[in-house]
Amino acid sequence: MSRSDVVKVLEVADRRHSSRRDGAVRRWFRSTEPAAIIFAVPVVLCFVYFSWGPIVRGLLLSFQRTNLVQAPQWVGLDNLSYVLSDPLLPKAALNTAWFALLALVIGFPVPIFLAVFMNEMRRTGWLYSALAYLPAVLPPVAAILLWKFFYDPGAGGIFNTLLGFVGLGPFPWLNSTAMAMPAIVLEATWAGAGATAIIYLAALGSVQTELYEAAEIDRAGIWRKVWHITIPQLRNIILVMMLLQLIGTFQLFAEPFLFTGGGPDNATLTIMLMIYQYAFVNGDFGAAAALSLILALFLCVLSGVYQLVTRRWSD
Amino acid sequence: MIARRQVLATFAGIAVAGPLVACSSGSSSGSTDPNAPVKISIGDRPTPDNAAALKQYNDTVAAFMKANPNITIDTSETVWDPQTFQAQVAGGTLPTVLSVAFTEPALLMANRQLPDITDQLKSMGLLDQLNPAVLPTVSRDNRIYAVPIFVYTFALIYNRKLFTAAGLDPDKPPTTWDEVRAAAKAITQKTGKTGFGAMTTKNQGGWGFTNMVYGMGGRIESGDGKKSRLTDEPVVKTLQLLKDMRWTDNSLGSQFLYDANGVTQDFAAGKVGMMLHLPAVWSDLVKKFGMKAADVGVGQSPQAGTDLKGVLTGGNVRIISIKASSEQVNAALKWIAYNDFRPFSDKAVAVANVKATLANKDFVGIPGVTPLGEKQYDQYLEWIKPSVNVPAAGFTGYTDTVKKMPLIAEPPNKAQEAYKALDTVVQKVMTDQSVDPAALLSDAAKSLDSKLSR
Numbered sequence: 001m002s003r004s005d006v007v008k009v010l011e012v013a014d015r016r017h018s019s020r021r022d023g024a025v026r027r028w029f030r031s032t033e034p035a036a037i038i039f040a041v042p043v044v045l046c047f048v049y050f051s052w053g054p055i056v057r058g059l060l061l062s063f064q065r066t067n068l069v070q071a072p073q074w075v076g077l078d079n080l081s082y083v084l085s086d087p088l089l090p091k092a093a094l095n096t097a098w099f100a101l102l103a104l105v106i107g108f109p110v111p112i113f114l115a116v117f118m119n120e121m122r123r124t125g126w127l128y129s130a131l132a133y134l135p136a137v138l139p140p141v142a143a144i145l146l147w148k149f150f151y152d153p154g155a156g157g158i159f160n161t162l163l164g165f166v167g168l169g170p171f172p173w174l175n176s177t178a179m180a181m182p183a184i185v186l187e188a189t190w191a192g193a194g195a196t197a198i199i200y201l202a203a204l205g206s207v208q209t210e211l212y213e214a215a216e217i218d219r220a221g222i223w224r225k226v227w228h229i230t231i232p233q234l235r236n237i238i239l240v241m242m243l244l245q246l247i248g249t250f251q252l253f254a255e256p257f258l259f260t261g262g263g264p265d266n267a268t269l270t271i272m273l274m275i276y277q278y279a280f281v282n283g284d285f286g287a288a289a290a291l292s293l294i295l296a297l298f299l300c301v302l303s304g305v306y307q308l309v310t311r312r313w314s315d
Numbered sequence: 316m317i318a319r320r321q322v323l324a325t326f327a328g329i330a331v332a333g334p335l336v337a338c339s340s341g342s343s344s345g346s347t348d349p350n351a352p353v354k355i356s357i358g359d360r361p362t363p364d365n366a367a368a369l370k371q372y373n374d375t376v377a378a379f380m381k382a383n384p385n386i387t388i389d390t391s392e393t394v395w396d397p398q399t400f401q402a403q404v405a406g407g408t409l410p411t412v413l414s415v416a417f418t419e420p421a422l423l424m425a426n427r428q429l430p431d432i433t434d435q436l437k438s439m440g441l442l443d444q445l446n447p448a449v450l451p452t453v454s455r456d457n458r459i460y461a462v463p464i465f466v467y468t469f470a471l472i473y474n475r476k477l478f479t480a481a482g483l484d485p486d487k488p489p490t491t492w493d494e495v496r497a498a499a500k501a502i503t504q505k506t507g508k509t510g511f512g513a514m515t516t517k518n519q520g521g522w523g524f525t526n527m528v529y530g531m532g533g534r535i536e537s538g539d540g541k542k543s544r545l546t547d548e549p550v551v552k553t554l555q556l557l558k559d560m561r562w563t564d565n566s567l568g569s570q571f572l573y574d575a576n577g578v579t580q581d582f583a584a585g586k587v588g589m590m591l592h593l594p595a596v597w598s599d600l601v602k603k604f605g606m607k608a609a610d611v612g613v614g615q616s617p618q619a620g621t622d623l624k625g626v627l628t629g630g631n632v633r634i635i636s637i638k639a640s641s642e643q644v645n646a647a648l649k650w651i652a653y654n655d656f657r658p659f660s661d662k663a664v665a666v667a668n669v670k671a672t673l674a675n676k677d678f679v680g681i682p683g684v685t686p687l688g689e690k691q692y693d694q695y696l697e698w699i700k701p702s703v704n705v706p707a708a709g710f711t712g713y714t715d716t717v718k719k720m721p722l723i724a725e726p727p728n729k730a731q732e733a734y735k736a737l738d739t740v741v742q743k744v745m746t747d748q749s750v751d752p753a754a755l756l757s758d759a760a761k762s763l764d765s766k767l768s769r
Contacts, residue, residue, distance in 0.1 A: 067426040068405035069637050082769060087762050153569040154586075175571045177746055260572050261516035264742040280397050281518065281731050283426050 061289035068285070079290035083278075088269060089291075096270045098181055100249040106182075107189035108245060112238070114193055115200030116226055129201065132194035140191065144258040147187045148174075151259075174260050177267035184255045184268060196241060200234065207233040239310050246306070247299055271295050352385045353642040357650065358393035358410035367675040371668075379653050386646045395419070404428060409636045412647045417629045418522065420453050420461045421730045428637050429460040435641075435648055436462070444656060444687050451724035453632055462648070464655040466630040466684040467593040468722060469526040470713045471495070471614040472600075477588045478612070481505040488614030488712040492530065492556055495589065495617045499566035502588035509568025511560060512587035513741065517574040520741045521734025523591050526627035527553045529723045531619045535737070540728025541767060545736075545760040546753070549619070554752035558744045571745040580604060591616065593629050594713060597705065598678045608705065613682075614712030615720065625721035628684070659687050659695045669702040680705045682714050684722065732766045 062079055066072035083089065118128045135143060150158045151173035160170040174180045211229045220228070231238070253272035256262055262269035262277075271291065279288035357376075361368035376388050393403075395415040403409040415423075423429045436442040436459055445463065453461040475485035481502040489495045499510025514523045525535050533549025536542065544550065561567045570581065579596055581587045583604030594613050600606040616626040633655065635647045658665045669679050680703030685692030707714075726733045736759045743750050 067428050068401055069428055085765075087765075153571075170569075172569065172746075175569065175746060261574065261738075263516055263572055263738065264746045266739055277735065280401070281735070282729070283401065283422050283428075285401070 058289050058292060061285055062293045063286075063290075065286045067283070075286065079286040080294070083287050083291045083294065086274075088266060088274065091266050092269045092271050092274045095181065095266075095268060096250055096252065096272075099185060099252055099270065100246060102182060102185040103188060103245065103249045104242075106185055107192065108242065110189055111193045111196035111241075112200055112231075112234070114197040115204055116230055118197065118201055119204045120222075129194075129198065132197050134194065135191045136195040138191075140254050141258060143191055144187065144255060147190075148259060151183055175264060177265050180260055180264060180267045184252075184259055187259075188252075188255055196245075199241065200237065203234055203237040204230065243303060243306050246302065250295065250299060250302075348642070349645065350385050351642055352387070353640075353646045354387040354389065355411035355639070355643050355646045355650065356389040356391060357647075358391050358395075358413040360390045360392045362392060365675065367671055371671045375654055379650060382653075383646075383649060386649065388650065404637065407638055409638070411636050411639050411643050412650060413634055413636075414464070414631050415461075415634050416631060417452050417463075417466075418725065418730065420632055420634065421725050421727070423634065424453075424455040424460050425729070430635055430637050430639060430644060431458045431460060432462075432635060432644060432648065433459045435644055439645070439648055439652070441648060441652055441656070444691075446685050446687055446689070448722045449628060449630075449684065449686055452628060461632040461634045462651050462655070463630065463632045463686040464651070466628060466686045467595055468626040468628050468684055468717065468720060469523075469591055469616040470594045471589060471617055472582065472592045472594075472596060473498075473589045473612040473614060474582065474585065474587070474610055475612045475709070476607075476610045477502055477506055477508060477585065481588070485612055486708070486711070488612055489589075489617060490615055490712070490716075491620055492527075492553075492617045496556065496560055496564065496566075499560060499589060500564040503564070503566040503568075506588070508585070509570070509581070509587045510564070510566030510589065512570075512573060512578040512582060512590040513557065513567060513745075514573050514575055514578055514591075515738060515742050515745065516572050516577075518731055518734035518738055519575045520573075521737030522627075524553065524557075524737045524741050525726065525734065526591055526616060527556075529625045529627050530617050532624040534723075534726075535733050536726040536728055536767070538727070540726065543733070543760045543763040543767060545756045545763065551753050551756055552619075554740065554744055554756060557741065558750075558752055561745050562748050567745060571742060582606075594681055594683060594710070597681050597709075602677070608709070611709055612712065613710045615716045623716060623720050625723040628722045628724060630683070630686070656687065659685075659691050662698050665695055665698045666702075669699045673702060673704065678705050679703050680707070682710050682717065684717065689718075728767050733763055736763045736766075 061072075063074060063076060064072035065075045065078070114128075114132055118125045118132065121128055138146075152158065152160065153170065153172045153175045154160065155164065155170045157170065157173070159173065163169040163171070172179060173183050207230060211233075212225060215225050215229060251272055252270045253276065256268040256270055256273050257276065260268045262273050272295075275288045275291050275295070278284045278291060361372055363369060372390070376390055380386060380388055389410075391410055393410050393413065395413055397419075400409070420429065433442075436445075441462070442459070446466070449463045449466050450459065453459055453463055471488060473485075473488050478485040478488075478498070481498070482505060483498055483501060489498045495511065502508055502510040514520050528535060528550050531549035531553050533547050533553065534544050535550070537544055557567070568587065570577075573581070575592065578587060578590050579592065579599060582590050583600045583606045585606075597611055597613060600611050601608050618624050633651050635644055639647060658668050672679050679699055740755055740759050743755060744752060
């Protein structure tokens with residue numbers, strides 16, 4: 001093919017492409033009722049104003065210094081560099097990652113097993129699902145305050161009393177830099193497992209029962225059935241739940257805020273807690289917005305990488 | 316932090332038309348007509364479950380508007396809440412007048428979120444009435460930004476029953492840190508309870524530690540607020556004391572994540588022998604947590620030795636919205652004078668107030684520091700004497716020295732950042748035996764200095 005032929009082919013392709021695009025717009029316009037657009041506009045505007053507005057505002061705020069009274073001053077990358085040079089940031093980032101890891105190892109398998117268990121209990125399954133879901137009904141603040149009693153470090157604390165019967169403890173729980181984060185993960189798992197298990201339970205309903213029947217004929221035990229049939233069938237939902245959990249764990253706030261205030265010795269200080277302290281304790285909204293921006297970017301990148309890595313498995 | 320509403324209820328005025336301070340123009344933004352119609356909003360309205368206080372509040376507002384026909388007041392239940400305050404500032408929904416704790420004005424002044432009211436205070440004759448010792452909390456660069464209406468200093472709150480059980484004299488509370496240490500040790504050894512409960516979280520750990528340092532003769536920041544002073548000897552000594560009490564005497568118990576409320580609860584439950592708190596906590600301990608009044612003792616904030624080094628002040632101030640016009644600022648100050656100052660200058664109001672407080676089953680006579688002149692305050696105390704319903708004996712340790720004790724304001728620059736840094740320091744000393752107080756404070760000083768320079 002000569003050079004001019006190539007140019008001609010490209011021109012034709014371009015023309016065809018653009019005419020197709022024009023056609024699509026025209027078709028869309030013709031097929032859409034004007035009334036529908038009129039009805040949709042307020043909803044879209046509300047969405048833009050209340051949902052995207054704050055995001056854009058937050059983005060601008062991260063480059064400004066403001067006291068919310070006078071006009072904000074533009075400070076360029078000042079807030080970002082201030083936040084990045086905060087000596088507490090690496091600690092908070094590590095703590096957050098440590099929580100995410102612990103939650104993944106301890107907390108992630110629990111709802112899957114719960115769901116499989118509830119699914120197996122054909123007659124009384126509803127009872128177990130109700131029991132498992134109960135913690136999700138409890139307001140988080142109430143649940144955390146309740147667990148604060150459980151974690152009382154004295155010998156008379158509820159957990160310490162129970163463990164005392166078997167000769168263990170008393171443990172300092174939240175009062176030790178080493179135990180505070182695992183203690184928070186334990187509570188978070190208890191609080192979140194039920195709601196997640198319900199989602200898995202719904203997904204289990206779609207697993208083809210013939211596979212189990214075939215496995216039973218092959219004399220497969222319950223573990224082999226779970227491992228070879230249930231888990232692979234749940235693969236897609238597991239991957240989505242894992243991503244959601246990762247994002248959720250990086251936004252951990254209520255537990256450390258109410259349990260420990262970030263202590264002891266900043267052992268439970270998380271990124272979200274830092275953002276809160278910048279904004280509402282120090283009144284430094286620029287720094288809070290800057291750190292939020294960094295967290296949001298990080299979560300975007302994490303989600304992207306996660307999608308890439310897991311694409312192969314989920315096909 | 317403390318039941319401010321109960322405390323303030325003591326001082327809410329009732330319907331008596333009293334003489335009002337003459338008001339003239341004085342605003343920096345130009346002359347204002349004192350008789351022009353103006354509308355202001357005030358927060359801190361008691362909730363309906365607090366019927367007596369609500370009636371008193373409404374009556375005061377009605378009487379004020381009758382006496383000042385040009386001023387209209389809107390009331391709301393809005394109370395100070397750090398989480399909604401900034402949104403209210405931004406949205407313009409902040410009441411014109413609101414009561415906030417002493418810990419807040421420093422940050423609000425630094426953020427330029429409070430109006431300069433110095434000139435109006437002067438021209439209305441209110442400035443002369445205020446106790447100069449409490450002004451630093453509401454001043455920045457010699458200008459005044461809020462009105463102190465209620466002042467307390469830190470005190471040593473102790474459980475008289477545990478003192479007796481530990482063989483200590485409940486009528487002679489410790490006044491020095493050495494005595495506190497010995498008493499704490501005795502309480503833990505004899506009763507098994509926590510000898511001394513220290514706050515460590517929500518910046519209240521740093522708040523309490525700052526008061527300890529003041530008693531030791533130290534400071535957290537230099538006078539201009541540009542440099543931290545955490546490596547000074549009194550600060551290191553204070554931290555070393557906590558370390559010794561924790562690890563040598565084992566008298567600090569096992570809970571090292573107390574905020575002010577948490578330690579108060581455990582104190583009321585008889586689990587803690589001593590704590591540093593404001594005397595106003597007395598009413599929480601007795602009314603809210605059901606502790607026996609006779610078991611609560613209030614002593615002076617402990618000092619390094621017998622000479623009085625000083626104490627951190629706390630209490631409440633009235634702030635005025637930054638968005639208020641100069642007419643509104645004038646009207647707001649008139650309201651503050653009417654509502655908060657008059658009970659001290661008018662016997663009828665003082666007595667009526669106290670009666671309403673008693674009707675509400677609240678307490679009269681918890682000692683404090685006067686936001687106004689000394690003489691006026693003594694006169695006021697004389698007026699209310701017949702109605703006092705707190706046992707004076709429980710407070711003698713505090714009242715013995717309260718008039719002589721130097722009052723020291725919060726750290727001048729970024730107090731909350733300093734408190735946050737000190738929270739961590741205190742927590743670390745209590746949870747890690749190997750830590751060296753001097754090195755720890757040196758690290759904290761470096762990190763605080765970088766914040767102070769922002």
